Amino acid sequence: MFNYPREEIHCISARLHFWLCQLRSENRSMEAKFQDVNRFAPDYLDRANNETSEQAEIFRYNQNLKKIATIRSAIERVKTGNYGICMFCGAEISIKRLMAMPDTNYCIECMIELANNA
Numbered sequence: 001m002f003n004y005p006r007e008e009i010h011c012i013s014a015r016l017h018f019w020l021c022q023l024r025s026e027n028r029s030m031e032a033k034f035q036d037v038n039r040f041a042p043d044y045l046d047r048a049n050n051e052t053s054e055q056a057e058i059f060r061y062n063q064n065l066k067k068i069a070t071i072r073s074a075i076e077r078v079k080t081g082n083y084g085i086c087m088f089c090g091a092e093i094s095i096k097r098l099m100a101m102p103d104t105n106y107c108i109e110c111m112i113e114l115a116n117n118a
């Protein structure tokens with residue numbers, strides 16, 4: 001790992017764990033809701049409304065799953081000492097950027113480059 005201040009890395013790691021916990025618990029409560037058969041209202045209009053909000057929840061659930069994967073991989077990189085290395089160019093990601101986006105895999109230059117080519 002690059003020479004990041006230990007305290008900052010400690011703080012980032014704590015934030016990653018907290019974030020992971022939050023997303024997992026949010027998804028768990030959504031899972032419980034998805035399994036609740038009573039959510040289907042007998043009335044047609046209610047049901048249409050339920051379906052729209054359910055779609056939004058499924059979308060959110062899937063977004064959370066993706067985020068959980070990137071957070072877990074960041075936690076793993078902290079453990080193995082590979083944290084903060086840009087996965088595209090291998091350069092050091094600035095500590096400021098890591099503090100703002102603890103789960104990022106790319107330095108700012110590569111992020112811009114990748115966004116432009118997307």
Ligand SMILES: [Zn+2]
Nearest residue numbers: 086089107110
């Ligand atoms: Zn890079």
